Ligand SMILES: NC(=O)C1=CN([C@@H]2O[C@H](COP(=O)(O)OP(=O)(O)OC[C@H]3O[C@@H](n4cnc5c(N)ncnc54)[C@H](OP(=O)(O)O)[C@@H]3O)[C@@H](O)[C@H]2O)C=CC1
Protein backbone atom coordinates (compact mmCIF):
# COMPACT_ATOMS: atom_id res chain seq x y z
CA UNK A 1 0.00 0.00 0.00
CA UNK A 2 1.55 3.31 -1.04
CA UNK A 3 1.29 6.15 1.49
CA UNK A 4 1.79 8.88 -1.10
CA UNK A 5 -1.22 11.18 -1.47
CA UNK A 6 -2.66 11.43 -4.94
CA UNK A 7 -3.77 14.68 -6.61
CA UNK A 8 -7.54 14.14 -6.48
CA UNK A 9 -9.84 12.76 -3.78
CA UNK A 10 -12.92 10.70 -4.60
CA UNK A 11 -15.86 9.78 -2.40
CA UNK A 12 -18.22 6.84 -2.94
CA UNK A 13 -21.73 6.77 -1.52
CA UNK A 14 -22.92 3.18 -1.29
CA UNK A 15 -19.68 1.23 -1.25
CA UNK A 16 -20.94 -2.23 -0.38
CA UNK A 17 -22.75 -3.09 -3.63
CA UNK A 18 -21.25 -4.57 -6.79
CA UNK A 19 -20.76 -1.23 -8.52
CA UNK A 20 -19.20 0.18 -5.34
CA UNK A 21 -16.60 -2.58 -5.06
CA UNK A 22 -15.98 -2.36 -8.81
CA UNK A 23 -15.29 1.38 -8.44
CA UNK A 24 -12.79 0.48 -5.71
CA UNK A 25 -11.10 -2.17 -7.88
CA UNK A 26 -10.60 0.39 -10.64
CA UNK A 27 -9.71 3.38 -8.48
CA UNK A 28 -7.01 1.65 -6.40
CA UNK A 29 -5.05 1.45 -9.66
CA UNK A 30 -5.80 5.02 -10.73
CA UNK A 31 -2.59 7.06 -11.12
CA UNK A 32 -3.87 10.36 -9.67
CA UNK A 33 -7.21 9.72 -7.93
CA UNK A 34 -7.50 8.16 -4.48
CA UNK A 35 -10.63 7.02 -2.66
CA UNK A 36 -10.84 9.27 0.39
CA UNK A 37 -14.37 8.45 1.61
CA UNK A 38 -16.62 5.47 1.20
CA UNK A 39 -20.01 5.22 2.85
CA UNK A 40 -22.25 2.48 4.12
CA UNK A 41 -24.92 2.91 6.77
CA UNK A 42 -24.87 -0.77 7.68
CA UNK A 43 -21.07 -1.26 7.64
CA UNK A 44 -19.91 2.07 9.15
CA UNK A 45 -16.70 1.41 11.11
CA UNK A 46 -15.83 -1.77 9.17
CA UNK A 47 -12.53 -1.75 7.28
CA UNK A 48 -13.19 -1.97 3.55
CA UNK A 49 -10.61 -4.75 3.19
CA UNK A 50 -12.39 -6.77 5.89
CA UNK A 51 -15.61 -6.62 3.91
CA UNK A 52 -13.83 -7.14 0.57
CA UNK A 53 -10.64 -9.19 1.13
CA UNK A 54 -10.01 -8.89 -2.61
CA UNK A 55 -8.79 -5.37 -1.71
CA UNK A 56 -6.43 -6.37 1.14
CA UNK A 57 -3.14 -4.62 0.58
CA UNK A 58 -4.70 -2.03 -1.72
CA UNK A 59 -6.84 0.17 0.50
CA UNK A 60 -6.64 1.32 4.11
CA UNK A 61 -10.04 2.88 4.68
CA UNK A 62 -13.19 2.32 6.76
CA UNK A 63 -16.80 2.74 5.72
CA UNK A 64 -18.45 5.81 7.24
CA UNK A 65 -22.06 6.96 7.31
CA UNK A 66 -22.99 9.29 4.42
CA UNK A 67 -22.25 12.87 5.49
CA UNK A 68 -22.54 15.81 3.12
CA UNK A 69 -19.87 17.89 4.89
CA UNK A 70 -17.30 15.09 4.66
CA UNK A 71 -18.22 14.25 1.07
CA UNK A 72 -17.89 17.94 0.15
CA UNK A 73 -14.15 17.69 0.84
CA UNK A 74 -13.83 15.37 -2.18
CA UNK A 75 -13.12 16.52 -5.73
CA UNK A 76 -15.71 14.10 -7.05
CA UNK A 77 -18.39 11.94 -5.44
CA UNK A 78 -19.81 8.77 -6.97
CA UNK A 79 -23.27 7.48 -6.07
CA UNK A 80 -23.34 3.68 -6.27
CA UNK A 81 -26.70 3.50 -4.53
CA UNK A 82 -30.09 2.10 -5.53
CA UNK A 83 -32.43 4.39 -7.46
CA UNK A 84 -34.26 7.07 -5.44
CA UNK A 85 -31.27 7.69 -3.11
CA UNK A 86 -28.93 10.09 -4.93
CA UNK A 87 -31.73 12.56 -5.67
CA UNK A 88 -32.32 13.03 -1.93
CA UNK A 89 -28.74 14.14 -1.18
CA UNK A 90 -28.07 15.86 -4.50
CA UNK A 91 -29.45 19.36 -3.82
CA UNK A 92 -27.23 19.80 -0.75
CA UNK A 93 -24.15 18.34 -2.42
CA UNK A 94 -24.63 20.41 -5.56
CA UNK A 95 -25.11 23.56 -3.47
CA UNK A 96 -21.79 22.78 -1.77
CA UNK A 97 -20.15 22.80 -5.23
CA UNK A 98 -19.33 19.08 -5.30
CA UNK A 99 -19.02 17.38 -8.68
CA UNK A 100 -21.01 14.17 -8.83
CA UNK A 101 -21.09 11.04 -10.98
CA UNK A 102 -24.35 9.18 -10.31
CA UNK A 103 -24.42 5.51 -11.33
CA UNK A 104 -28.11 5.18 -10.51
CA UNK A 105 -31.01 6.16 -12.73
CA UNK A 106 -32.07 9.23 -10.73
CA UNK A 107 -30.91 11.82 -13.27
CA UNK A 108 -30.92 9.85 -16.54
CA UNK A 109 -34.36 10.90 -17.79
CA UNK A 110 -34.98 14.58 -18.48
CA UNK A 111 -38.74 14.39 -17.88
CA UNK A 112 -39.65 14.15 -14.16
CA UNK A 113 -43.13 12.74 -14.90
CA UNK A 114 -41.70 10.04 -17.14
CA UNK A 115 -39.15 9.25 -14.44
CA UNK A 116 -41.79 8.86 -11.75
CA UNK A 117 -43.91 6.58 -13.99
CA UNK A 118 -40.99 4.15 -14.30
CA UNK A 119 -39.38 4.52 -10.88
CA UNK A 120 -42.50 4.62 -8.77
CA UNK A 121 -42.33 7.89 -6.83
CA UNK A 122 -42.22 11.62 -7.53
CA UNK A 123 -38.76 12.98 -8.35
CA UNK A 124 -37.34 14.85 -5.34
CA UNK A 125 -35.09 17.22 -7.28
CA UNK A 126 -36.69 17.84 -10.69
CA UNK A 127 -35.00 21.25 -10.87
CA UNK A 128 -31.64 19.48 -11.21
CA UNK A 129 -32.66 17.25 -14.13
CA UNK A 130 -31.85 19.94 -16.68
CA UNK A 131 -28.34 20.37 -15.24
CA UNK A 132 -27.51 16.68 -15.43
CA UNK A 133 -25.40 15.58 -18.38
CA UNK A 134 -26.07 12.07 -19.68
CA UNK A 135 -22.72 10.34 -19.25
CA UNK A 136 -22.19 8.54 -22.52
CA UNK A 137 -18.80 10.01 -23.53
CA UNK A 138 -19.15 8.85 -27.13
CA UNK A 139 -22.00 11.37 -27.48
CA UNK A 140 -21.58 13.97 -24.75
CA UNK A 141 -17.82 14.28 -24.16
CA UNK A 142 -17.75 18.07 -24.48
CA UNK A 143 -20.67 18.60 -22.09
CA UNK A 144 -19.22 16.12 -19.58
CA UNK A 145 -16.01 18.19 -19.31
CA UNK A 146 -17.83 21.04 -17.57
CA UNK A 147 -20.67 19.16 -15.94
CA UNK A 148 -21.26 19.32 -12.20
CA UNK A 149 -23.62 16.33 -12.32
CA UNK A 150 -23.15 13.39 -14.68
CA UNK A 151 -25.85 10.71 -14.91
CA UNK A 152 -24.18 7.46 -15.93
CA UNK A 153 -26.19 5.44 -18.44
CA UNK A 154 -27.72 2.12 -17.50
CA UNK A 155 -25.92 -1.05 -18.56
CA UNK A 156 -28.39 -2.17 -21.26
CA UNK A 157 -28.75 1.40 -22.61
CA UNK A 158 -24.96 1.63 -23.00
CA UNK A 159 -24.72 -1.52 -25.12
CA UNK A 160 -27.81 -0.65 -27.16
CA UNK A 161 -27.02 3.01 -27.84
CA UNK A 162 -23.41 2.39 -28.87
CA UNK A 163 -24.62 -0.30 -31.28
CA UNK A 164 -27.24 1.84 -33.03
CA UNK A 165 -25.39 5.17 -32.83
CA UNK A 166 -23.59 5.44 -36.21
CA UNK A 167 -26.63 4.09 -38.07
CA UNK A 168 -28.95 6.69 -36.53
CA UNK A 169 -26.53 9.61 -36.79
CA UNK A 170 -26.38 9.05 -40.54
CA UNK A 171 -30.13 8.25 -40.88
CA UNK A 172 -29.36 4.87 -42.46
CA UNK A 173 -32.11 2.94 -40.68
CA UNK A 174 -35.81 3.29 -39.93
CA UNK A 175 -35.84 4.69 -36.37
CA UNK A 176 -39.39 3.49 -35.70
CA UNK A 177 -38.60 -0.20 -36.24
CA UNK A 178 -35.66 -0.96 -34.01
CA UNK A 179 -35.32 -4.20 -32.06
CA UNK A 180 -32.92 -4.85 -29.19
CA UNK A 181 -32.65 -8.30 -27.62
CA UNK A 182 -30.18 -8.20 -24.78
CA UNK A 183 -28.99 -10.66 -22.16
CA UNK A 184 -27.27 -9.81 -18.89
CA UNK A 185 -25.31 -11.67 -16.26
CA UNK A 186 -26.77 -11.85 -12.77
CA UNK A 187 -24.55 -9.13 -11.24
CA UNK A 188 -26.76 -6.69 -13.18
CA UNK A 189 -29.39 -7.32 -10.53
CA UNK A 190 -27.10 -5.92 -7.82
CA UNK A 191 -25.79 -7.45 -4.61
CA UNK A 192 -29.18 -7.30 -2.90
CA UNK A 193 -30.81 -9.17 -5.76
CA UNK A 194 -33.75 -11.40 -4.92
CA UNK A 195 -34.83 -14.99 -5.58
CA UNK A 196 -34.53 -15.05 -9.42
CA UNK A 197 -30.77 -14.49 -9.04
CA UNK A 198 -30.16 -17.45 -6.71
CA UNK A 199 -27.88 -20.06 -8.28
CA UNK A 200 -30.65 -22.66 -8.14
CA UNK A 201 -33.02 -20.31 -9.98
CA UNK A 202 -30.74 -18.59 -12.50
CA UNK A 203 -28.25 -21.42 -13.08
CA UNK A 204 -28.79 -23.80 -16.00
CA UNK A 205 -31.66 -21.60 -17.21
CA UNK A 206 -32.40 -18.77 -19.64
CA UNK A 207 -35.37 -16.45 -19.59
CA UNK A 208 -36.63 -13.12 -20.86
CA UNK A 209 -38.08 -10.64 -18.41
CA UNK A 210 -39.59 -7.17 -18.65
CA UNK A 211 -40.71 -7.90 -22.21
CA UNK A 212 -43.84 -5.78 -21.77
CA UNK A 213 -41.77 -2.78 -20.69
CA UNK A 214 -38.49 -2.44 -18.81
CA UNK A 215 -37.35 0.80 -17.08
CA UNK A 216 -34.39 1.01 -19.46
CA UNK A 217 -36.73 1.41 -22.43
CA UNK A 218 -37.51 5.13 -21.89
CA UNK A 219 -33.80 5.77 -21.31
CA UNK A 220 -32.86 3.95 -24.53
CA UNK A 221 -35.52 5.80 -26.52
CA UNK A 222 -34.55 9.20 -25.07
CA UNK A 223 -30.88 8.62 -25.94
CA UNK A 224 -31.53 7.26 -29.42
CA UNK A 225 -34.00 10.07 -30.22
CA UNK A 226 -31.29 12.60 -29.28
CA UNK A 227 -28.87 10.83 -31.61
CA UNK A 228 -31.38 10.53 -34.46
CA UNK A 229 -32.85 13.97 -33.88
CA UNK A 230 -36.17 12.24 -34.53
CA UNK A 231 -38.58 10.08 -32.54
CA UNK A 232 -37.55 6.44 -32.24
CA UNK A 233 -39.43 3.30 -31.26
CA UNK A 234 -37.54 0.32 -29.89
CA UNK A 235 -38.77 -3.15 -29.03
CA UNK A 236 -36.48 -4.00 -26.12
CA UNK A 237 -36.44 -7.43 -24.50
CA UNK A 238 -33.93 -8.11 -21.70
CA UNK A 239 -32.92 -11.65 -20.69
CA UNK A 240 -31.14 -13.15 -17.70
CA UNK A 241 -28.09 -15.27 -18.52
CA UNK A 242 -26.59 -17.69 -15.97
CA UNK A 243 -23.22 -15.97 -15.79
CA UNK A 244 -21.81 -13.35 -13.43
CA UNK A 245 -20.76 -10.45 -15.64
CA UNK A 246 -21.54 -9.33 -19.15
CA UNK A 247 -24.20 -8.05 -21.50
CA UNK A 248 -24.73 -9.29 -25.03
CA UNK A 249 -27.06 -7.11 -27.10
CA UNK A 250 -28.33 -8.28 -30.49
CA UNK A 251 -29.76 -5.31 -32.40
CA UNK A 252 -31.84 -5.40 -35.56
CA UNK A 253 -32.46 -2.37 -37.83
CA UNK A 254 -34.14 -2.11 -41.24
CA UNK A 255 -31.86 -0.40 -43.76
CA UNK A 256 -33.34 2.57 -45.60
CA UNK A 257 -30.97 2.41 -48.56
CA UNK A 258 -30.51 -1.09 -49.98
CA UNK A 259 -27.60 0.00 -52.19
CA UNK A 260 -25.37 0.37 -49.12
CA UNK A 261 -23.13 -2.64 -48.68
CA UNK A 262 -22.03 -4.20 -45.42
CA UNK A 263 -18.53 -2.92 -46.25
CA UNK A 264 -19.89 0.65 -46.50
CA UNK A 265 -21.54 0.36 -43.12
CA UNK A 266 -18.49 -1.27 -41.58
CA UNK A 267 -16.40 1.68 -42.85
CA UNK A 268 -18.88 4.09 -41.30
CA UNK A 269 -18.64 2.39 -37.90
CA UNK A 270 -14.85 2.25 -38.07
CA UNK A 271 -14.66 5.94 -38.89
CA UNK A 272 -17.18 6.99 -36.22
CA UNK A 273 -15.38 5.11 -33.47
CA UNK A 274 -11.79 5.57 -34.70
CA UNK A 275 -10.94 7.99 -31.89
CA UNK A 276 -13.02 6.37 -29.18
CA UNK A 277 -10.73 4.72 -26.66
CA UNK A 278 -13.32 2.22 -25.48
CA UNK A 279 -15.34 1.22 -28.53
CA UNK A 280 -13.88 -1.53 -30.67
CA UNK A 281 -15.39 -2.28 -34.08
CA UNK A 282 -14.43 -5.86 -34.82
CA UNK A 283 -14.19 -7.21 -38.40
CA UNK A 284 -17.58 -7.48 -40.13
CA UNK A 285 -19.15 -10.88 -39.67
CA UNK A 286 -17.43 -11.62 -36.36
CA UNK A 287 -19.16 -12.66 -33.17
CA UNK A 288 -18.03 -10.77 -30.07
CA UNK A 289 -18.30 -12.73 -26.83
CA UNK A 290 -18.92 -11.32 -23.36
CA UNK A 291 -15.59 -12.69 -22.17
CA UNK A 292 -13.80 -10.43 -24.66
CA UNK A 293 -14.75 -7.52 -22.36
CA UNK A 294 -14.90 -9.17 -18.94
CA UNK A 295 -13.41 -6.78 -16.38
CA UNK A 296 -12.51 -4.23 -19.08
CA UNK A 297 -14.09 -0.92 -20.09
CA UNK A 298 -14.69 -1.83 -23.73
CA UNK A 299 -17.76 -2.11 -25.86
CA UNK A 300 -16.96 -4.48 -28.72
CA UNK A 301 -19.22 -4.35 -31.74
CA UNK A 302 -19.63 -6.46 -34.89
CA UNK A 303 -21.92 -5.99 -37.90
CA UNK A 304 -23.81 -8.52 -40.01
CA UNK A 305 -26.16 -8.25 -42.98
CA UNK A 306 -27.73 -11.71 -43.18
CA UNK A 307 -28.19 -12.99 -46.75
CA UNK A 308 -27.69 -9.42 -48.00
CA UNK A 309 -31.21 -8.52 -47.02
CA UNK A 310 -32.11 -5.00 -45.93
CA UNK A 311 -31.55 -5.61 -42.26
CA UNK A 312 -28.43 -4.78 -40.28
CA UNK A 313 -27.69 -6.92 -37.24
CA UNK A 314 -25.36 -5.32 -34.70
CA UNK A 315 -23.78 -7.43 -31.96
CA UNK A 316 -22.65 -5.32 -28.99
CA UNK A 317 -20.99 -6.64 -25.82
CA UNK A 318 -19.94 -4.91 -22.60
CA UNK A 319 -19.18 -5.86 -19.03
CA UNK A 320 -22.25 -4.54 -17.18
CA UNK A 321 -20.12 -3.60 -14.16
CA UNK A 322 -17.40 -1.83 -16.18
CA UNK A 323 -18.48 -0.02 -19.39
CA UNK A 324 -22.05 -0.59 -18.13
CA UNK A 325 -21.45 1.09 -14.75
CA UNK A 326 -18.25 1.70 -12.75
CA UNK A 327 -15.75 1.85 -15.64
CA UNK A 328 -17.92 4.32 -17.51
CA UNK A 329 -18.22 6.30 -14.24
CA UNK A 330 -14.41 6.48 -13.98
CA UNK A 331 -14.20 7.42 -17.67
CA UNK A 332 -16.64 10.28 -16.97
CA UNK A 333 -14.64 11.34 -13.92
CA UNK A 334 -11.45 11.44 -16.00
CA UNK A 335 -13.14 13.69 -18.53
CA UNK A 336 -14.53 15.98 -15.80
CA UNK A 337 -11.14 16.33 -14.13
CA UNK A 338 -9.27 16.89 -17.40
CA UNK A 339 -7.32 13.63 -17.03
CA UNK A 340 -6.36 11.17 -19.78
CA UNK A 341 -9.56 9.26 -20.49
CA UNK A 342 -7.91 5.87 -20.14
CA UNK A 343 -6.40 6.59 -16.70
CA UNK A 344 -7.18 3.68 -14.38
CA UNK A 345 -8.95 1.86 -17.22
CA UNK A 346 -6.03 0.38 -19.11
CA UNK A 347 -6.69 -3.23 -18.12
CA UNK A 348 -7.38 -5.86 -20.77
CA UNK A 349 -10.26 -8.29 -20.41
CA UNK A 350 -9.92 -11.42 -18.29
CA UNK A 351 -9.82 -14.60 -20.39
CA UNK A 352 -10.89 -17.34 -19.91
N1 LIG B 1 -25.15 -3.95 -11.13
C1 LIG B 1 -25.02 -3.40 -12.34
O1 LIG B 1 -24.60 -4.05 -13.32
C2 LIG B 1 -25.36 -2.00 -12.57
C3 LIG B 1 -25.89 -1.21 -11.54
N2 LIG B 1 -26.18 0.08 -11.76
C4 LIG B 1 -26.76 0.90 -10.71
O2 LIG B 1 -25.77 1.21 -9.75
C5 LIG B 1 -26.38 1.42 -8.49
C6 LIG B 1 -25.71 0.53 -7.44
O3 LIG B 1 -26.01 -0.82 -7.68
P1 LIG B 1 -25.31 -2.01 -6.87
O4 LIG B 1 -23.87 -1.77 -6.85
O5 LIG B 1 -25.83 -3.27 -7.38
O6 LIG B 1 -25.70 -1.80 -5.36
P2 LIG B 1 -27.01 -1.84 -4.49
O7 LIG B 1 -28.20 -1.43 -5.24
O8 LIG B 1 -27.00 -3.15 -3.81
O9 LIG B 1 -26.68 -0.64 -3.48
C7 LIG B 1 -25.81 -0.84 -2.48
C8 LIG B 1 -25.25 0.39 -1.80
O10 LIG B 1 -26.12 1.49 -1.60
C9 LIG B 1 -26.12 1.82 -0.19
N3 LIG B 1 -27.43 2.39 0.14
C10 LIG B 1 -28.64 1.79 0.01
N4 LIG B 1 -29.62 2.62 0.38
C11 LIG B 1 -29.03 3.78 0.75
C12 LIG B 1 -29.52 5.02 1.23
N5 LIG B 1 -30.83 5.24 1.39
N6 LIG B 1 -28.64 6.00 1.52
C13 LIG B 1 -27.30 5.79 1.38
N7 LIG B 1 -26.77 4.64 0.90
C14 LIG B 1 -27.63 3.64 0.61
C15 LIG B 1 -25.85 0.50 0.49
O11 LIG B 1 -25.17 0.62 1.72
P3 LIG B 1 -25.90 0.78 3.10
O12 LIG B 1 -27.31 0.25 2.92
O13 LIG B 1 -25.10 0.00 4.06
O14 LIG B 1 -25.84 2.26 3.35
C16 LIG B 1 -24.88 -0.16 -0.47
O15 LIG B 1 -23.54 0.23 -0.22
C17 LIG B 1 -27.86 1.08 -8.64
O16 LIG B 1 -28.59 2.27 -8.88
C18 LIG B 1 -27.83 0.19 -9.86
O17 LIG B 1 -29.08 0.14 -10.45
C19 LIG B 1 -25.92 0.66 -12.95
C20 LIG B 1 -25.42 -0.05 -14.00
C21 LIG B 1 -25.13 -1.45 -13.90
Ligand SMILES: CC(=O)N[C@@H](CCC(=O)OP(=O)(O)O)C(=O)O
Nearest residue numbers: 105153154155184185186188189
Ligand atom coordinates in the same frame (compact mmCIF):
# COMPACT_ATOMS: atom_id res chain seq x y z
C1 LIG C 1 -29.95 -8.68 -14.76
C2 LIG C 1 -30.70 -7.51 -14.19
O1 LIG C 1 -31.56 -7.66 -13.34
N1 LIG C 1 -30.39 -6.30 -14.64
C3 LIG C 1 -31.01 -5.10 -14.17
C4 LIG C 1 -30.50 -3.92 -14.93
C5 LIG C 1 -29.14 -3.56 -14.58
C6 LIG C 1 -29.04 -2.30 -13.81
O2 LIG C 1 -28.43 -2.28 -12.78
O3 LIG C 1 -29.67 -1.24 -14.28
P1 LIG C 1 -29.34 0.25 -13.89
O4 LIG C 1 -28.14 0.59 -14.61
O5 LIG C 1 -30.50 1.06 -14.32
O6 LIG C 1 -29.17 0.34 -12.45
C7 LIG C 1 -32.50 -5.07 -14.40
O7 LIG C 1 -32.97 -5.58 -15.40
O8 LIG C 1 -33.16 -4.39 -13.61
